[in-house]
Amino acid sequence: MPKAAILNNPGEAFVVEEMTLTPLRPKEVRVKVRGVGICHTDLSAKDGVVPLPTPVVLGHEGAGEVLEVGSDVTRLKSGDHVVATFDTCGECQFCEAGRPAYCEVFAALNYFGTRMDGSATLCGCDGGDLHGSWFGQSTFATEAIISERNAVKVDKDLPIEILGPLGCGFLTGAGTVLNVLKPRAGQSIVIFGMGSVGLAALLAAKAADCGTIIAVDPNEKRLVLAKELGATHTFCPSKEDDIVWDVMEITSPGADFSVDCVGQGAVVRQALEVLRTPGTCATVGLASLENDITIDQGHLLLGRNLMGVIEGDADPHVLIPKLLDMWKAGAFPFDRLIEKFPFSEIEGAIAATKEGRVVKPVIVID
């Protein structure tokens, strides 16, 4: 019987228990999960910051092997290796335009705990209610049901157990740089927050041949890692009197781009203030559902942009294969950000990332 890490109530620890999967719909596949990353959004949901129905199975950076395919699945077959990503409708104007992160029914497909028609993909071992479909997957589990559309097929010679974070965290950081900001060689970028999203953005900035790459984070170990991975300068906020001044001195007349992976008002403000004119700041960090920030309108004048980005504005079927090609060429070493944990230690993996000891924990399921 499959098992899942079940969240019974917000704020509680996961309980690993048996569960069952409901029958596949025509366009769905059943996947044996081989590895699943822990993303900040999973932790927000676990802590009750993001409202969702319980009991529920979280996990949305899964990767594994297809065990069974629905009757109308054409692109996948049993035995294929897939990275599961967020679910999208495939039919709305943004899906059709190759921008599925802005799918018009994104919330219903990814956050409501059921399929669009309200039916459940999961069932408790005693037959009780169990919510799934979290980001269209719920992969803190040994098996999961996902739609054919949110499964990205990958080569079998790749280490499938560590590929899951390419479906969300790494996609978000890399996509924000490569798809949205699109720096030219030699341009400057400042990245606030060296978690998995910020470090993936840094790897992408390095791959894009940015000239000056500045990393900001309170965790000194993260700054050491950022330097190893390509940051030209690093700053620890508690040790600087004025980060904006420091960045301006290095990038004069200011940075071409900045990325905020923190989501706090004071940081967004700094990320805007370090820009040259014109320059663009992308904010990607969700701190809470309601998060008022105050910025100086004067900083937006002269052509500065402040924009939000979800999931790197990426089409996962395009960006994930591209990131894997970059990885094979040594240009996107995302494996440096990963530490593996067994399924039984999922709570320990969460503690390790919350305490800043691990950038991207990945639960490996044998």
Ligand SMILES: [Zn+2]
């Ligand atoms: Zn859509």
Ligand SMILES: [Zn+2]
């Ligand atoms: Zn995520």
